[in-house]
Amino acid sequence: MIDVSRNDLVAGVAGSGTMGRGIVQVLAQHGVRTLVFDAQPGAARAARDAVARAFGMLVDKGRLQPPQAEAALARVEVVDALPAFAPCHLVVEAIVEELEAKRALFRTLEGIVGERCILASNTSSLSVTAMAAACARPGRVAGYHFFNPVPVMKVVEVVAGELSEPWVTEALGALARRFGHTPVHCKDTPGFIVNHAGRGYIPESLRVLMEGVADFATIDRILVDAAGFRLGPFGLMDLVGLDVGHGVMKSMYAQYFEEPKYRPSYQLEPRVAAGLLGRKTGRGWYVYGKEGAPERVPEQPVPAARCDAAWCVPELKGFLAKLGAPLVGDPAAAAVCFVAPLGRDATTSALELGLDPARSVAVDPLFGFAKRRTLMTTPVTSAAARDAAHGLLAADGVPVSVIRDSAGFVAQRVVAHVVNVGCDIVQQGIASPEDLDRAVMLGLGYPKGPLAMGDALGAARVLAVLEAMHDFYKDPRYRASPWLTRRARLGVSLLTPE
Numbered sequence: 192m193i194d195v196s197r198n199d200l201v202a203g204v205a206g207s208g209t210m211g212r213g214i215v216q217v218l219a220q221h222g223v224r225t226l227v228f229d230a231q232p233g234a235a236r237a238a239r240d241a242v243a244r245a246f247g248m249l250v251d252k253g254r255l256q257p258p259q260a261e262a263a264l265a266r267v268e269v270v271d272a273l274p275a276f277a278p279c280h281l282v283v284e285a286i287v288e289e290l291e292a293k294r295a296l297f298r299t300l301e302g303i304v305g306e307r308c309i310l311a312s313n314t315s316s317l318s319v320t321a322m323a324a325a326c327a328r329p330g331r332v333a334g335y336h337f338f339n340p341v342p343v344m345k346v347v348e349v350v351a352g353e354l355s356e357p358w359v360t361e362a363l364g365a366l367a368r369r370f371g372h373t374p375v376h377c378k379d380t381p382g383f384i385v386n387h388a389g390r391g392y393i394p395e396s397l398r399v400l401m402e403g404v405a406d407f408a409t410i411d412r413i414l415v416d417a418a419g420f421r422l423g424p425f426g427l428m429d430l431v432g433l434d435v436g437h438g439v440m441k442s443m444y445a446q447y448f449e450e451p452k453y454r455p456s457y458q459l460e461p462r463v464a465a466g467l468l469g470r471k472t473g474r475g476w477y478v479y480g481k482e483g484a485p486e487r488v489p490e491q492p493v494p495a496a497r498c499d500a501a502w503c504v505p506e507l508k509g510f511l512a513k514l515g516a517p518l519v520g521d522p523a524a525a526a527v528c529f530v531a532p533l534g535r536d537a538t539t540s541a542l543e544l545g546l547d548p549a550r551s552v553a554v555d556p557l558f559g560f561a562k563r564r565t566l567m568t569t570p571v572t573s574a575a576a577r578d579a580a581h582g583l584l585a586a587d588g589v590p591v592s593v594i595r596d597s598a599g600f601v602a603q604r605v606v607a608h609v610v611n612v613g614c615d616i617v618q619q620g621i622a623s624p625e626d627l628d629r630a631v632m633l634g635l636g637y638p639k640g641p642l643a644m645g646d647a648l649g650a651a652r653v654l655a656v657l658e659a660m661h662d663f664y665k666d667p668r669y670r671a672s673p674w675l676t677r678r679a680r681l682g683v684s685l686l687t688p689e
Contacts, residue, residue, distance in 0.1 A: 192358040193280050193307060195366040198222065203276040203304075205229075205296060206285035207238030210313055213341025214283055216242045219266040220255075220342075221370035226270050226279065230286075235269045242267055245342070277303050281366070283335055285313040293317065294325035301326055309359050311335035315386065316442065319379045320352035330356035335363055336383060337372075338634055346633035347372045352379045373633055375626040381446035384622045385634035388641060390443055390453045391609035393436065396424035397456035399604065404597040407476045408488035413592050416563035417555070418602040419638040425476040426485070429469030433462055451668040452612060491593060493585040494578035501583065503529035504544075510560055514586045522546050527576045527583075531556040533652055534607075534659025536598045538569045549573050552580045555600040557648060557656075564591045565600050598663040599656050606644060607656040613641025614672035614685065624686045642685040650679035 193200075200223050204215050207229040215238060218225045229235040246260040255263070276282055282304060284296055297310050304310075310332045312322055323329035334350025349363045364374035377384045396410055405413070411423025428436050440455035447453055462468075462475070469475030470483065477485035502522040503511050507529050512518060522528045528551040532540040541551035548569040555565040564584050568577050577593065585591045594601060613631070617624050628640020637644070645653045654671055661669040678685050 193309065193362045195280075195362050195369055200224065200281075201226065201279050203228065203270075203279040203282040204285060205273070205276075205282060205300075206287075206313075207235045208285065209339060210337060210341065211285035212238045212241050212245075213339065214285060214313065214337060215239075215267055216245055216342055217370040217372070220246070220263045222266070223370075224266050224268070226268050226275060228270050228273060228276065239264075239267050239269050273299060274303050276300065277305075279304055279308055281309045281311060281362075283311045283313055288314065288317065290317050290321055293322050297322055297326050297332065301328065307331070309333065309362060311363060313337055316382070316439075318352075319350050320354065323352045323354055329354040331359050333359045333363055334379065334383070338385070344634065345372050346385075346630055347374055348383045348385065348630065348634075349374045349376045350379050350383055351376065355379075373629055375622060375630040377622040377626065377630075378620065380619075380621050382443050384616065384627060384630040386439060386443065387616055387621065388609075388613055388627065388631045389635055390440070391612035391641070392420075392605065392635075392637075393424045393428060394440060394453065394455060395605045395608040396601075397458055399597065399601055401456060401458060402597065403595060405592065405594040405601060406488075409490075409592050409594065410601055412490070412590070413563060413565055413594075413601045414605060416590070417558040417565060418606055419558075421636050421638070424605075428459075429475035429477055429479075429485070431469070432471055433459055433468045433475055437463055451666065452608070452615070454668060490590065493591070494582045496575070496578040496582045497586070498527045498579045498583050500526040501529060502526040504531050506531050506556055507554060511583070514583055516583055522550075526550065527552065527580050529554055529580065532659075533557065534599050534603060534656035534663075536569075536596045536663065537567045537572070538596055539598075539663070541569060550576045552576065553600070554584065555602060557600075557603050557606075557652065560589065562589065564589060565602065566591055566593045567596060567600055568593070569596055598660045603656050604660060606648070607653050607660070608669075609637075610641050610645035610648075610653050610685070611657055611669075611672050611675060614645070614674035617642070618672055618674035624688055628686070645675065645685045650675060650685050651682070654679040 202218050202223050203226045204211050205228050207227055215225050215227055227235045243264050246264055249255040250257055250260050312334050315336055319334040323332035333355045336348040338344035347367045349360050351360050367374040407425040411425050414420045415423050437459040444453045444455050466472055467475050470479055473479050479485055500519045501516040502519050519526050528546045530540040530553045537553035541548045549571050551569055553567040581591055616627055624642050628642050631637050631640045657669050657671045
């Protein structure tokens, strides 16, 4: 194994675009002599200048002292040809995302660097094993996937190809810790960890929109306010770019041989064709003003109506009583009936309890009622019953989102899908439970990792949501992961390893 803590460590970075520059910055800033090469004339020099400006900004913010910045920049050396990489202990490629180009680069580097030099790829989507197969020594090839911007996103996926030797991934993990990043180890599979785990949030939200359950802004509000995500799925698509996100979804679906859990949505195809790509074009799901902020989509106003009589399931009695609901002991003819299903729709719940669907509504109980409440109607709920329930639920000023009937509401089904995809990742041995949750929190900014999210809600309740949805839709998309099913039945944490 290479001692990555040594003071004379030499690294090469091939490719000086946005990702290459970021990798150069973190290596040089943490004591590594860093050689930069780019096949495009002048590009490597421009990258060094950009890194110099980045160091200057850190000085201005007080995060680096001027002598430290000068020393770091002195460690960045522009080279004119690949043979200059001969003394390198590590070479990271950050060139164009094309498999054959990367294979050709590694083949060339093998004739230049020493036998113990690690060859690492910053690929986000290509097979590390396929790259290594072009090399005479495939064991020293691994993935080293950073996120943009590299100095800010403190996570790196260390990807072991089928032939990668353990000392290679161990050294890459140790080097990441040297420059303050968190290494997460994973197998060479489509999407690695972060892009794979992201297949839960946006695809299921698009499915909710497709079914006409709620408009995109309502879905975003529910998932931010009730479920605790920093950015709603439609705002996130606008940030990433609908063209980029749609491409990733189609690629992942194809690479996993049309696994139903990852099925993309037809809804993005016409938007991409129309150029509605998000922030970068000024309009995606939202419309963006001159300052780059999205225009506000107004919420449905709160009706003045209130319930004259309300019947509810036991788990809602305390909550509705605090709102001043006139509770009655049986679902009399005048009462609005409140149910609180897990994974079921309002129609099914009302019929199972013998309630009048025209007077029945459902309230999502899974995420509490502090920041936002979700009210769901049946297809035949009267406007009077809907408005009376809405007025009651909003009586203390907490916002209420009114949606159409949906097995699993909005937040239940989306979060259950996120948890389930995460459970599949660890069931398949792609990553450890701890690395999965670390990667998702650092790489995607979720409030918790998928497994911790499931534990916080209760694995048994998440399983109940998925099983009810699977029963309703008859779609294998909602089949529960074995990892989730067993731990929910055992009553143990989803972070419990095999």
